[in-house]
Amino acid sequence: MAPKKIDFESWSLDELWALHGEISGILSARIRAEKGELEKRLAVLSHGTIIADDLGDLQPSGKPRRNYPRVLPKYRNPQTSETWSGRGKRPRWLVAAVKSGRKIEEFRISEAGTKARQRA
Known part of the structure; x- marks a missing residue:
């Protein structure tokens, strides 16, 4: 209607x-x-x-975020001294270097240097 x-x-x-x-x-x-x-x-x-x-975080719940220990860098770009801890997505400089034929271990920071940084 x-x-x-x-x-x-x-x-x-x-x-x-x-x-x-x-x-x-x-x-x-x-x-x-x-x-x-x-x-x-x-x-x-x-x-x-x-x-x-x-x-102090962006979680809407009342639960605080877990504290994670600081991770020291494991890889260093010799040209710019940029570092990467080995966690998360690989940085562009490392991806480009590996694509050009270099090995990831060439960028590894020596264990002696890591121990000295841990003491400091």
Whole structure:
């Protein structure tokens, strides 16, 4: 069943203004309600962020991040002295060197140097 088409052209100016006022009131109430709901959702989301910021990490849960021991570098770029611990993705300089035919062990930092750094 199709809704009836209203002929607004036949309405008087007072009737149109009254309808305009009624529609504006309804729209403002709905917009305020929607804004209130969005502000509540935002408060919940920002509250989780505040908790994470207070803990010093970006995890939204209240559980603190595990402390991992510092890992000393195992490989060094002789040209720029950049280092890599051997964890994570290989650095570009090492990938390029291996592709050019060099062996990864050529870039390994000697154990004697590592022991001296550990004492320091």
